[in-house]
Structure formats: C-alpha cells, structure tokens
Amino acid sequence: MVIGVRNLAVARGGVTVLQGLGFAVAPGEALILRGPNGSGKTTLLRTLAGLQPPTAGEIDLAPETIAYAAHADGLKSTLTVAENLAFWAAIYGGPDIGPAVQAMDLAALVRRRAGELSAGQKRRLGLARLLVTGRPLWLLDEPTVSLDVASVALFAGAVRGHLAGGGAAIIATHVDLGLPEARVQDLDPHRVRIMVRDGFDEAFA
Amino acid sequence: MSIWEYANPKKFMQTSAWVLPWAVGLTVACLVVGLVWGFFFTPDDYKQGSTVKIIYLHVPSAMMAINAWVMMLVASLIWIVRRHHVSALAAKAAAPIGLTFTLVALVTGALWGQPMWGTWWAWDPRLTSFLILCLFYLGYIALWEAIENPDTAADLTSILCLVGSVFALLSRYAVNFWNQGLHQGASLSLDREENVSNVFWVPLLVCIAGFVLLFVTLVLMRTRTEIRARRLKALLARERVA
Amino acid sequence: MRALLLRDVRLAMRTGGGFGLGLAFFLILAVLVPLGVGAEGGTLGRIAPGILWVGALLACLLSLDRIFALDHEDGSLDLLATSPIPLEAVVAVKAMAHWLVTGLPLTLMAPGLGVLLNLAPAAYGWLVLSLLLGTPTLSIVGAFGAALTVGLKRGGLLLSLLVLPLYVPTLIFGAEVVRRGAEGMALGTPLALLAAISLGGVALLPFAAAAALRVNLR
Numbered sequence: 001m002v003i004g005v006r007n008l009a010v011a012r013g014g015v016t017v018l019q020g021l022g023f024a025v026a027p028g029e030a031l032i033l034r035g036p037n038g039s040g041k042t043t044l045l046r047t048l049a050g051l052q053p054p055t056a057g058e059i060d061l062a063p064e065t066i067a068y069a070a071h072a073d074g075l076k077s078t079l080t081v082a083e084n085l086a087f088w089a090a091i092y093g094g095p096d097i098g099p100a101v102q103a104m105d106l107a108a109l110v111r112r113r114a115g116e117l118s119a120g121q122k123r124r125l126g127l128a129r130l131l132v133t134g135r136p137l138w139l140l141d142e143p144t145v146s147l148d149v150a151s152v153a154l155f156a157g158a159v160r161g162h163l164a165g166g167g168a169a170i171i172a173t174h175v176d177l178g179l180p181e182a183r184v185q186d187l188d189p190h191r192v193r194i195m196v197r198d199g200f201d202e203a204f205a
Numbered sequence: 206m207s208i209w210e211y212a213n214p215k216k217f218m219q220t221s222a223w224v225l226p227w228a229v230g231l232t233v234a235c236l237v238v239g240l241v242w243g244f245f246f247t248p249d250d251y252k253q254g255s256t257v258k259i260i261y262l263h264v265p266s267a268m269m270a271i272n273a274w275v276m277m278l279v280a281s282l283i284w285i286v287r288r289h290h291v292s293a294l295a296a297k298a299a300a301p302i303g304l305t306f307t308l309v310a311l312v313t314g315a316l317w318g319q320p321m322w323g324t325w326w327a328w329d330p331r332l333t334s335f336l337i338l339c340l341f342y343l344g345y346i347a348l349w350e351a352i353e354n355p356d357t358a359a360d361l362t363s364i365l366c367l368v369g370s371v372f373a374l375l376s377r378y379a380v381n382f383w384n385q386g387l388h389q390g391a392s393l394s395l396d397r398e399e400n401v402s403n404v405f406w407v408p409l410l411v412c413i414a415g416f417v418l419l420f421v422t423l424v425l426m427r428t429r430t431e432i433r434a435r436r437l438k439a440l441l442a443r444e445r446v447a
Numbered sequence: 448m449r450a451l452l453l454r455d456v457r458l459a460m461r462t463g464g465g466f467g468l469g470l471a472f473f474l475i476l477a478v479l480v481p482l483g484v485g486a487e488g489g490t491l492g493r494i495a496p497g498i499l500w501v502g503a504l505l506a507c508l509l510s511l512d513r514i515f516a517l518d519h520e521d522g523s524l525d526l527l528a529t530s531p532i533p534l535e536a537v538v539a540v541k542a543m544a545h546w547l548v549t550g551l552p553l554t555l556m557a558p559g560l561g562v563l564l565n566l567a568p569a570a571y572g573w574l575v576l577s578l579l580l581g582t583p584t585l586s587i588v589g590a591f592g593a594a595l596t597v598g599l600k601r602g603g604l605l606l607s608l609l610v611l612p613l614y615v616p617t618l619i620f621g622a623e624v625v626r627r628g629a630e631g632m633a634l635g636t637p638l639a640l641l642a643a644i645s646l647g648g649v650a651l652l653p654f655a656a657a658a659a660l661r662v663n664l665r
Binding site: 046049050051052053064066067068069070071072073074075076077078079083086087088090091092093129 | 449450451454457458461462518520521522523525526527528529530531532664665
C-alpha cells in the first residue's frame, strides 16, 4: 500500500466539504477521483499532498513519496524547457531529464523558453516534471486540461509506465483518460450538504 | 474547573455579560475621582505651573499603550498554542484600543512638550519609540483587515505580533542608543524616593487604575462584538446554503 | 538548494525589471538629494550616511513582494512546499537570492554614490562594511513580510507598512556606524549590534516566515 486513508474529512475555507472518505492505493494502481465541480477534488488532493491539514481522519503515507501536480504547472516563462525540468530534477535529486523529455515528446522544444509554448505544450512540460521527481505516488489535479487527443494518449502512456514500474497515482478528473484499468472513487456520496462550520461557530447553537 | 473554560465563546459571553456592568461602573468611578482630583485639587507645580496636570492623561495612556501590546502578545501566544478563538478575537479587539492610547499619549505629550520644551515634537527616544509603536499597531490592524479567512488572519497576525514584539524591543534599545533625549525618566517606580511628590502621586495612581479598567472594559465590549459578528457571519452563510 | 538559488538569481537577471529598479532608485536618490538640498559640501557630507542608508533600505523595499508573489502566481510555491526541501530552507535560500541581486549590488554601488554626496573619506570602508552586514537583515525581514502578505491582492502597500517598523533597528545602527566612521569615533558597539541583528534574523526569521507561508498555502 502506498497510501491509506481512513474516515477522512477535508475543509475548504473553514467549511467541511467532504467527510467519511476511506480508500487505499497499492503500488501499480491508479485511482480516479470523480465528482462535480466544487465537490472538493482539489481540496482533497491538497490535503493528501500535505498542503493543508485534514479536519478529521487519518492519512497513512510514508514521507517523501508524493509528487503533486496542480492546475498551475509552476513553470518559469523566462527559463527554457530544459532549464525548467533540470531545476525540478535537481530539487528532487531525481533522474536525468532525458527520458522525461522523450516520454512527453518535448525533444524538439527543449531550447525554447517556457513562455513561448502553447497551453498544451506547457501542460506536457508540467507532466514531464512528474517523471523527474522519482516519487512513487503522483497526485494529479485535472492533468489533461488543454491537451489534444494525441497528448492525452501520451499522458496515459506515461501513467501506465509509472504504474508498471511500481508507482501509483491519484487523479482528479472528469474526462476520460483512456485508463480503463484505473479504479474510480466517486466523491459524491461523501459530500457534505448541510453546512458544518468548525466548532467555534457552533458553540452557541 | 479550569481557566480555559472561559475560552468557550458561550461561557465567555455569559461571564463577560455579568462582569461588564461592574467594570463600566468601576472605570467611571476611578476616572472621575482620579481626573477631578488631579485636575482641580492638586497644587500647580512650582516650575511647570498648571500644565503638569496633563500628566493624569499622558502617563496612564502611555503605560496602557505598551500594556495593550503585551496583552495582544499573550493572547496571540494562547491562540498559537491552544487555538482558542476567543483569544484571537480578544487580540484583534485590543489593537485599535492600544493604537488609540498610543495616539493619546503622543498628542498629550505634544501639548505638554510645547510649553515645557518649546517644541511640539522632538526626536527624543521615548517619543520616537511611541511613533514606532504606532506603526506596529497600524501594521497589525491592517493585516487583520486585509485577510478574509478569520483563522488565517488570526494565525498570520499572531506570527506578526510575536516577531513584532522582538523587533519592538530592539527598536527601543536602538532608539535609546541613537539619541539621548529631553524626556525625563520614569515618573513612577516602586522606589518612593525617586517618585514625583505625594500630592501628585496618589491621584495619578487612581487615574492609572481607571485607565487599566477602561482598557479591560473596552476589550471585553469589543471582543463581544467580534464574537457576535463572527456568529452572524456563520448564520448568514448557513442561510445561503439552506 | 543550490538549484533554487541559481534559478532565482537567473530569473532575476533575465526578467530584470523589479530588481534593476532598486538600483536605479538608489542612483536617482543620490542624484536628486544634492539637487534638492543644495550643493554645499559640508551639509551633504553630514547627511550622506543617513541618505545612503535610507536609500538602500527603500531600494530594497521595492522588490520585496517579488520574493514569493511570482512563485505563488505560477504555482511553483505549492510545488516547492511539497518538495523535499524544507520550507524554512526555501525561505532562507530565496532571501539569499534576493540579497544577491539587490543587497549586494547596492552595497557595491554605495561608495560611488558616496562620492556624489561628499561622504568623508574615512567613512567609505565603514559604509561598505555596514551595508554588507545590514542588507541581509533587510532581505530576510522582507522575506518574512512577503510571506505574510503572499496571498493578498494589493499586498505591496501592506508589505511596506509591516516591514517598515521592523527595519528601524537596522537603519539606526547601520547609519550610526557610517556617521561615526565619518567623524572618526569609536564604532564597535553599533557595528556589533548591527551584525547581531543580522545573525539573529537570518537564524530565526526563516522559521517565522515558513510558518506564515504554510498558513497562506492552506
């Protein structure tokens, strides 16, 4: 098991949006989070990434296992593609950037500045960053936004390669990724419909 | 029974509702007695004439300007360590009061300084320190106002208060080092020999007690308002959802 | 961590703008002050230590909000916070990068501007030394302020207000060192205090700034 979650509740802006979540992801497995807009997919991923504390429940996760990819790719427009990737590789002490460049079909672009790339190319560069982290668990937030069909296939291939190597992934999306083997976790039953504020605001009730 | 029970907002509201009338009464009594005594029943100073009487406003407000910051520091620490919301809101409530005391001290000081030193303002260490304290208050209040999420605001202002306290102390010593001033030393100390003479001293003590009570009363009132505002926001948000 | 330092310095060099602006501001100040105050050498020489220190401080202030704001906008800050580097180290490294592209150039530029302001010959060494010891404080305190205001729109003005009182001790001791240097007085005490604030700030403020960043990223 790479990550285990028990009875988890997460909050956005002090309001609990999801509760009672429980799942586990084993090596070689991908989990897809589904739910309508505002259901708390991003909040859940940020909580799993350790950017915010859960309001209840436990997350079982070894340190230094996750690589998080958010809506924003964290690219510097004045650095070249190679410089952007090399920076993250150095931060994670990860592998050489060559294979990542190949996997995301960026070889022709390595010397271009990230600011000159199209939206889809930027996205591919952002996903290539995952490959240089060398981390086993990928947390991906809408990874295929602005990707064309060919690039989505490219991305699915990269995820498969990662899973085949013993990695795991949790992916929040509402489009088809072409990963039929992935398990789907529906967040809708865990949504909190009645507003529960934190204890302070309820103290008078 | 632990003191932390009062950190429960419901308990705090009950207790403070009971304490508040007494606090108001005592404040008014102390201030009336102290100020009337000080203004009308003390002799003029042989050098300073009647201007000396501004001491009854100047000294207590200057003391409370510093004490209010110390109270905010303690409340911030309680929030950081134990995460009691009432504590964070009390710190928030105290800041504008502390700022007001600082301004009162500066203005009364200027009014007093003009006849005594011949100038409204001098870059004297004490005056400068109070000006810097004023900036600390402004920054703290501005940070509270700028952040929407109340918990985030409480966390960030607490951190600012801790770091600010250290730098406020540093500034105090730096300013002392920078310029030896016109301002006299402390007018009050436990060592009676050094004090201003007895006729001024007793009404001054009453005034100081009055200002302490005034601060406590205002903080209680404003904290209650903050709690109610917070509660109102929660109710409105719930109504929108329902 | 070296990669982060190199990246930040490289970004500052390529984007220019914000960081170059500080140096330009410093130069403008040193040219305008004599025009405003008058060309009389004695007066200029007397106020030069203070003007140079205030100028360096304000020039530093101009680029503070860029320390974290840019990384916050493009999402790098989230990614850095989930990376193997502790957030405290991120703060320290980014403050150091800020110092390398503002504090250090300002320090190197200051003697030249001292000539324009008729600074006493004895003071040049002390000017460089005091700025060398003092500007790291400006950067790390600035990084703390930037961490507090990182999520805010229009955070720039608030940042200045928060940071201003925190700069007071450094400014006082720094300018005092140069003034005493110019007058040939003993300056061991302010110099030691200036260094002490710098060391204390560099040692402790990354923790406060990292705590503020974590709160802001929540």
